[in-house]
Amino acid sequence: MDPLMWAAYEELCILGAAEEATTVFGEAASFCIQKQYLNCSTSQNLSTEDCHAVATRHSVSEDMSPRQLRHMQGLKDIAANPHGSSIIGGAAGQLTSSGSSNMSFYNTPSPMATQLSAVAPPPLCRNVMPNGPNLSTLNSDNSPKSTVNSTIQAPIQAPRRKFVGEGRLRKISGRLFSDSGPRRSSRLSSEASVTSNANATIVSGNGTSNSYKGGSKLGPMTFRTMTIRKGQSWANENIDGGIHNDVLDVSRLNTTSTTSCSSAAMEAKSYEQDAATLQVSEQVTSESKVITGASEILSLLRVLGEGYRLACLYKCQEALDTYLKLPQRHYNTGWVLSQVGKAHYELVDNLEADRVFSLARQIAPYSLEGMDIYSTVLYHLKEDMKLSYLAQELISTDRLAPQSWCAMGNCYSLQKDHETALKNFQRAVQLNPRFAYAHTLCGHEYVAQEDYENGIKSYQSALMVDERHYNAWYGLGMLYLRQEKFEFSEHHFRMAFQINRKSSVILTYHGTALHFLKRSEEALVVMEKAILADKKNLLPMYQKANILIGLERFDEALEVLEELKEYAPYESSVFALMGNIYKRRNMHERAMFHYGIALDLKPTATDAATIKAAIEKLYLPDELEDNM
Amino acid sequence: MSLEMAAESSEGEEEGKLSGGNQILIVDEDLRELGKKAAWSVSSCKTGNGVSSLRDDNLETYWQSDGAQPHFVNIQFQKKVRLQLVVLYVDFKLDESYTPSKISIRAGDGFHNLKEIKAVELVKPTGWLYLSLSGVDPRETFVNAFMLQIAVLSNHLNGRDTHVRQIKVYGPRPNPIPQQPFQFTSREFITYSTIR
Numbered sequence: 001m002d003p004l005m006w007a008a009y010e011e012l013c014i015l016g017a018a019e020e021a022t023t024v025f026g027e028a029a030s031f032c033i034q035k036q037y038l039n040c041s042t043s044q045n046l047s048t049e050d051c052h053a054v055a056t057r058h059s060v061s062e063d064m065s066p067r068q069l070r071h072m073q074g075l076k077d078i079a080a081n082p083h084g085s086s087i088i089g090g091a092a093g094q095l096t097s098s099g100s101s102n103m104s105f106y107n108t109p110s111p112m113a114t115q116l117s118a119v120a121p122p123p124l125c126r127n128v129m130p131n132g133p134n135l136s137t138l139n140s141d142n143s144p145k146s147t148v149n150s151t152i153q154a155p156i157q158a159p160r161r162k163f164v165g166e167g168r169l170r171k172i173s174g175r176l177f178s179d180s181g182p183r184r185s186s187r188l189s190s191e192a193s194v195t196s197n198a199n200a201t202i203v204s205g206n207g208t209s210n211s212y213k214g215g216s217k218l219g220p221m222t223f224r225t226m227t228i229r230k231g232q233s234w235a236n237e238n239i240d241g242g243i244h245n246d247v248l249d250v251s252r253l254n255t256t257s258t259t260s261c262s263s264a265a266m267e268a269k270s271y272e273q274d275a276a277t278l279q280v281s282e283q284v285t286s287e288s289k290v291i292t293g294a295s296e297i298l299s300l301l302r303v304l305g306e307g308y309r310l311a312c313l314y315k316c317q318e319a320l321d322t323y324l325k326l327p328q329r330h331y332n333t334g335w336v337l338s339q340v341g342k343a344h345y346e347l348v349d350n351l352e353a354d355r356v357f358s359l360a361r362q363i364a365p366y367s368l369e370g371m372d373i374y375s376t377v378l379y380h381l382k383e384d385m386k387l388s389y390l391a392q393e394l395i396s397t398d399r400l401a402p403q404s405w406c407a408m409g410n411c412y413s414l415q416k417d418h419e420t421a422l423k424n425f426q427r428a429v430q431l432n433p434r435f436a437y438a439h440t441l442c443g444h445e446y447v448a449q450e451d452y453e454n455g456i457k458s459y460q461s462a463l464m465v466d467e468r469h470y471n472a473w474y475g476l477g478m479l480y481l482r483q484e485k486f487e488f489s490e491h492h493f494r495m496a497f498q499i500n501r502k503s504s505v506i507l508t509y510h511g512t513a514l515h516f517l518k519r520s521e522e523a524l525v526v527m528e529k530a531i532l533a534d535k536k537n538l539l540p541m542y543q544k545a546n547i548l549i550g551l552e553r554f555d556e557a558l559e560v561l562e563e564l565k566e567y568a569p570y571e572s573s574v575f576a577l578m579g580n581i582y583k584r585r586n587m588h589e590r591a592m593f594h595y596g597i598a599l600d601l602k603p604t605a606t607d608a609a610t611i612k613a614a615i616e617k618l619y620l621p622d623e624l625e626d627n628m
Numbered sequence: 629m630s631l632e633m634a635a636e637s638s639e640g641e642e643e644g645k646l647s648g649g650n651q652i653l654i655v656d657e658d659l660r661e662l663g664k665k666a667a668w669s670v671s672s673c674k675t676g677n678g679v680s681s682l683r684d685d686n687l688e689t690y691w692q693s694d695g696a697q698p699h700f701v702n703i704q705f706q707k708k709v710r711l712q713l714v715v716l717y718v719d720f721k722l723d724e725s726y727t728p729s730k731i732s733i734r735a736g737d738g739f740h741n742l743k744e745i746k747a748v749e750l751v752k753p754t755g756w757l758y759l760s761l762s763g764v765d766p767r768e769t770f771v772n773a774f775m776l777q778i779a780v781l782s783n784h785l786n787g788r789d790t791h792v793r794q795i796k797v798y799g800p801r802p803n804p805i806p807q808q809p810f811q812f813t814s815r816e817f818i819t820y821s822t823i824r
Contacts, residue, residue, distance in 0.1 A: 348819065348820060350819060376824050379824060380819050380824065381819075382815075410824075416657070416660075441824070444824060450802075470823075471823055471824070474823045478806065478822075481806045481807060482806040482807075484807075503823070504820070505820055505821075505822070505823050506823070508820075512807065516807065534820075536816070536820075537820045538816065538817060538820070539817060539820045539821060542817075546808075546809070568814060568816065568817065570813075570814050571812065571813060571814045571816075571817055572810070572813045572814075573809075573810035573811065573812055573813065573817070576809070576810045577809065577810065580809070601813060602813060603810065603811065603813055604658045604800075604801075604811045604813070605656065605658050605659075605712075605769070605800060606658065606769075606800040606801075606803075606811070607810050607811055608766075609766050609767070609769035609770070610809075610810070612766030612767075613765075613766050613767040615766075616765070616766065616767060
């Protein structure tokens with residue numbers, strides 16, 4: 001596997017089939033990269049498609065968003081694109097390739113070239129549209145942040161840029177600029193000449209990003225390609241979302257220029273220059289630089305890759321430890337922080353996740369990666385203000401991203417308005433049918449409305465998209481538990497557990513399902529595991545008590561509940577359950593005492609009624625008592 | 629809230645007079661509207677003012693009966709549900725002699741075995757009227773029934789037909805966690821109780 005093909009590694013992680021990052025991003029990989037580089041620089045012609053493919057894979061940046069992919073038939077969609085923007089903050093920019101690299105993972109080089117050519121122009125187009133002024137303002141906004149990054153990265157980037165710049169530029173020049181060739185050369189001849197190699201380096205460093213701006217010079221061509229897409233208005237909308245990512249990319253890469261025009265001129269010039277002069281002269285000196293550059297990048301990718309892989313395997317604590325190994329400036333980027341936030345969420349540490357996600361939003365306010373998880377975190381914390389604010393911001397950032405609508409739906413769901421929440425989630429599904437979480441959330445809403453049929457359909461669609469989406473397995477397990485189809489329920493909880501072995505919640509429900517299947521001994525074993533899995537989760541203890549009551553082992557149940565009482569003195573259901581046990585054993589005073597406390601702790605109206613009814617029954621012991 | 633209301637209405641059950649009415653509909657968080665899963669029918673109606681006006685969330689539209697008293701609104705569920713609260717919107721200022729005056733609520737399994745569970749008399753009501761179905765006994769907080777019938781026995785100023793602008797029926801929310809004896813109240817328990 002190409003070590004620089006991050007998106008492919010990411011996809012493998014999601015499928016749960018990735019090797020350890022150290023093997024993929026190992027030292028041998030740096031030699032591999034160097035070999036590729038040498039290959040490319042020696043063969044000048046377009047016929048060596050694979051070399052260009054490698055180059056363009058690296059160089060097509062993250063604005064190859066899933067939205068674009070949707071419009072291309074048969075392209076596999078991967079995780080939301082904006083992660084690339086922070087990856088860029090972390091690593092050399094060109095390494096983030098999204099859809100195109102994915103394509104290359106699955107296709108042979110030659111068709112890929114044509115696909116890439118279809119792919120390459122659109123990024124240019126999208127950036128071209130009205131946001132010219134935007135670009136520069138955004139640039140200036142982001143430049144303070146980026147200068148630190150870019151100055152440090154410049155030495156690393158220098159050798160990489162040349163390599164990438166060339167291949168990319170050749171690709172683009174070969175496809176896009178073929179018509180406008182004559183026009184371009186006349187323009188070039190009239191512009192100020194760029195002489196030093198250093199200049200060309202920096203420029204070609206900016207080259208890829210500025211190729212977007214350079215596109216603005218090629219007005220007619222780009223507008224023509226624009227019409228291929230579904231109308232300019234659509235592209236306009238997308239640009240808001242895409243631009244922000246691009247611009248982050250651009251700003252980080254931009255060490256010097258902030259105005260589009262001058263850089264475009266320089267960049268256009270650089271095409272000619274690079275093609276003609278650079279390879280031969282720089283070949284020798286750049287080889288060693290390539291190795292060092294490559295190994296630095298690889299060491300970074302190693303950490304990121306390992307962290308991501310562990311997170312996908314739900315070994316969240318280890319993932320967190322891995323991410324902490326990153327240097328500060330890489331840790332404090334949008335992508336990494338949202339991965340850290342996700343890891344905290346999986347560990348059910350919602351407060352920490354909230355903190356990390358809000359930090360991520362401060363750093364990368366327009367990134368949508370992981371924001372659907374953030375909205376779920378806020379849902380769990382019942383922070384309706386923050387959640388609605390988040391949803392509004394996301395929608396204004398990008399109306400066409402599923403994450404924004406997921407956040408909005410979570411907002412309504414928190415208000416218990418399940419119908420509207422469902423509509424929002426369905427919108428998210430419509431925008432991206434391959435976004436598994438949107439399907440799962442639809443399923444949750446259907447179940448909340450007791451529409452089990454549609455719930456099953458939604459969860460199953462989620463699983464068709466992503467079999468390792470344990471939330472959907474869990475959802476199905478809960479659904480069948482409600483319908484009392486305990487066999488199915490147990491199976492689904494077991495599948496969820498196999499994906500996420502650390503989740504105490506899944507273990508708890510698995511235990512409950514086993515208990516209802518009358519496999520109570522196994523249930524108790526699983527419940528013990530659940531208790532150990534997460535010290536802060538008190539539910540397994542409660543469920544263990546329930547199981548013991550079912551087995552009529554009242555003393556043990558009382559022991560467990562007494563312990564639980566210490567940890568959760570304000571939980572009404574604990575006392576109510578104790579009251580039940582004492583009632584069963586005819587210890588009426590104790591039962592009364594506990595029911596009294598349970599009522600004081602403000603249970604729900606239903607439970608209050610149940611408890612009061614139980615109290616009434618206490619004084620009529622000759623009545624036949626069923627379980628309440 | 630329901631239990632307090634039960635106390636109020638039980639004291640006044642003999643006279644059962646209700647007047648006033650809230651302008652805003654505020655219902656407890658742990659109640660949910662059950663009307664959507666029910667089949668609604670009326671004993672008679674004038675064209676254009678049918679049963680759909682009772683469920684359209686629009687206070688401008690009303691159901692107008694068109695026959696002899698008593699007028700009925702029948703609500704039939706597919707399975708036995710636990711009901712706790714019935715809320716009606718009537719307005720004496722707008723409807724005057726069409727405003728219901730005596731209302732009886734019956735529940736049962738079907739038309740054949742309806743039993744009266746609540747009777748109220750209204751005195752110039754304007755707004756939402758909350759009719760709790762709970763009895764005094766905590767064991768009677770909910771009414772388990774397949775069918776509910778709201779009967780308008782007489783109107784203000786001896787009007788023949790009646791106007792009712794909106795009716796909503798509430799019951800308790802089910803436990804979000806299935807197969808559990810009690811619901812959780814503390815935040816920590818609730819957070820760990822589901823995966824979203």
